[in-house]
Amino acid sequence: QSVLTQPPSASGTPGQRVTISCSGSSSNIGSNTLSWYQQLPGTAPKLLIYRNNERPSGVPDRFSGSKSGTSASLAISGLQSEDEADYYCAAWGDTMNGPIFGGGTKLTVL
Amino acid sequence: EVQLVQSGAEVKKPGESLKISCKGSGYSFTSYWIGWVRQMPGKGLEWMGVIYPADSDIRYSPSFQGRVTISADKSISTAYLQWSSLKASDTAMYYCARQSVAGLYFDFWGRGTLVTVSS
Numbered sequence: 305q306s307v308l309t310q311p312p313s314a315s316g317t318p319g320q321r322v323t324i325s326c327s328g329s330s331s332n333i334g335s336n337t338l339s340w341y342q343q344l345p346g347t348a349p350k351l352l353i354y355r356n357n358e359r360p361s362g363v364p365d366r367f368s369g370s371k372s373g374t375s376a377s378l379a380i381s382g383l384q385s386e387d388e389a390d391y392y393c394a395a396w397g398d399t400m401n402g403p404i405f406g407g408g409t410k411l412t413v414l
Numbered sequence: 415e416v417q418l419v420q421s422g423a424e425v426k427k428p429g430e431s432l433k434i435s436c437k438g439s440g441y442s443f444t445s446y447w448i449g450w451v452r453q454m455p456g457k458g459l460e461w462m463g464v465i466y467p468a469d470s471d472i473r474y475s476p477s478f479q480g481r482v483t484i485s486a487d488k489s490i491s492t493a494y495l496q497w498s499s500l501k502a503s504d505t506a507m508y509y510c511a512r513q514s515v516a517g518l519y520f521d522f523w524g525r526g527t528l529v530t531v532s533s
Contacts, residue, residue, distance in 0.1 A: 306458065339519035341459070348509055348526050349451075349459065354519040392459055396518050401473035402449060402461040403519070 307332060308393055308406035315412040321381040324409045326393035327374065332404055334374040336396040339403070340367075343390040352391070353378060380411075388413045416440040418448075418510050418524035425530045426500050433496035434527045436510030443491035444468035447513035449520060450484060450495050454506040464513060465493055500531045 309327040316322040328334065340353035351360050353369035356376065368379045376395075380387055393406040421435040436448065449464040463474040467486040474484070486493040493510060508527050511520035 337518050341520075348523045349511075349520075350523065351519060351521050354514070354521070355516070360521065394459075394519070400461075400475065402464055402475060405459040405461065408458040 306407040307397070307404050308395060310391075310393060310406040310409045312407065313410045313412065315414055316380075316383045317414045318383055318385060320383045321379060322383055322411065323380075324378045324391050324393075324411070326376045326378070326406050328376075328395060328404075329374050331398040332374075332395040333371065333376055335398055338369065338371050338376045338393055338395045340369055340378045341392045341394065343392065343408075344386075345389065349392065383413055385413045387411060416512065416522045418512060418522055420508075420510060420524040420527045423528040423530070425532070427533055428501055428531055429499050430531075431496070431498050432500055432529065433494050434508060434529065436493045436495075436524050438491045438493070438512065441512075444488050446515065448486065448493040449511050449513050450482075450493075451509045451511060451520075452478075452506050453509065453526075459509075462495070462508075467491075467493065500529075502531050502533075504529060505531045 337355045341349040342352045343349045356371040357369040366382045390408045392408045394403040397404045417439045419437045447464045450462040452460045462478040463484045465472045465484045467488045483496045510524040512522040514521045
């Protein structure tokens with residue numbers, strides 16, 4: 305069971321807006337920035353959001369991140385079939401020298 | 415173009431040793447931490463540890479300390495992950511990833527090395 309809690313699944317129809325939550329504590333999300341990773345089926349994870357709400361070059365602005373206190377969320381607007389993937393949040397823990405990952409959310413596009 | 419090229423899939427028996435690699439290119443290899451992440455079949459991501467190739471400073475996750483060894487050869491821009499005695503429970507995909515300069519996220523990932531341990 306991960307220290308960062310994500311819903312195991314989420315779904316939406318094409319064009320819809322979906323959000324994925326990530327809940328932690330004051331020793332991880334509450335004191336460090338959050339990142340999000342997208343893992344398409346059979347591929348390596350890819351950085352989607354960093355520093356809570358910044359997008360790397362090439363990531364569509366349909367993807368956005370936010371953080372408040374010890375929780376964060378990833379929003380995907382204008383949902384597309386190619387967005388079907390696993391999504392992971394991650395935050396550095398105060399007692400760790402590396403990231404704590406959430407358990408992942410499998411997004412299904414209906 | 416930043417690339418992390420990982421070594422190929424491995425099939426090993428319990429008790430055997432193994433060393434997998436991750437070669438960086440397209441950037442200054444010694445200027446970024448390289449991390450290793452495990453993904454067991456059908457499961458999520460787990461951070462294992464990181465190494466700073468310039469001086470081989472290594473940090474391990476408490477969950478993996480003593481179970482694996484991380485190293486690097488900066489002369490060939492390659493990081494390594496090794497086991498001295500594999501167990502069936504080590505069966506997983508292993509990813510290397512470059513840690514950003516700011517340090518708090520992984521900005522580039524390798525394609526992964528699948529390790530299968532079976533008698």
